[in-house]
Amino acid sequence: MAVLITESCINCDACIEECPATAIVSADESPLSGGEYTYVKPEKCIECVDSAVPKCADVCPTEGCIVWDMPYTEAYNDHFIDSDDYVIRVHKKKGILSPEVTPRPFRENISIADRTNRVSVGETLQLYIP
Numbered sequence: 289m290a291v292l293i294t295e296s297c298i299n300c301d302a303c304i305e306e307c308p309a310t311a312i313v314s315a316d317e318s319p320l321s322g323g324e325y326t327y328v329k330p331e332k333c334i335e336c337v338d339s340a341v342p343k344c345a346d347v348c349p350t351e352g353c354i355v356w357d358m359p360y361t362e363a364y365n366d367h368f369i370d371s372d373d374y375v376i377r378v379h380k381k382k383g384i385l386s387p388e389v390t391p392r393p394f395r396e397n398i399s400i401a402d403r404t405n406r407v408s409v410g411e412t413l414q415l416y417i418p
């Protein structure tokens with residue numbers, strides 16, 4: 289997946305520069321109609337798999353603001369395509385960059401239950417601390 293920024297976001301934009309995948313945009317660039325909050329593009333998010341922790345959640349000052357969503361993989365194609373929470377980019381040649389077309393890396397140690405329940409990423413950070 290991805291991670292999802294929720295309505296508790298205070299639009300401080302601190303997470304934007306931290307993202308190694310340039311997956312985060314400010315509210316005024318959100319592709320959501322009337323998007324009010326900083327937004328994560330799930331078609332770009334790599335869950336910071338090469339870092340110790342998801343960097344957006346590590347820097348976010350607002351507890352519980354960033355939550356887990358499903359892996360951005362073919363199995364969850366409909367979840368992302370049919371969601372009101374996301375607007376997936378349409379590429380000129382490839383078409384919609386759905387999970388089927390451009391699956392992204394994800395953290396296998398985050399359970400599907402935690403993703404389904406949109407558990408706060410901050411609550412799971414201890415999983416990554418040696």
Ligand code: SF4
Binds near residue numbers: 291
């Ligand atoms: S988890 Fe990592 S790749 Fe995904 S939006 Fe946050 S900082 Fe970017």
Ligand code: SF4
Binds near residue numbers: 297326353
């Ligand atoms: S760091 Fe947290 S509060 Fe600030 S814009 Fe990002 S998600 Fe929102």
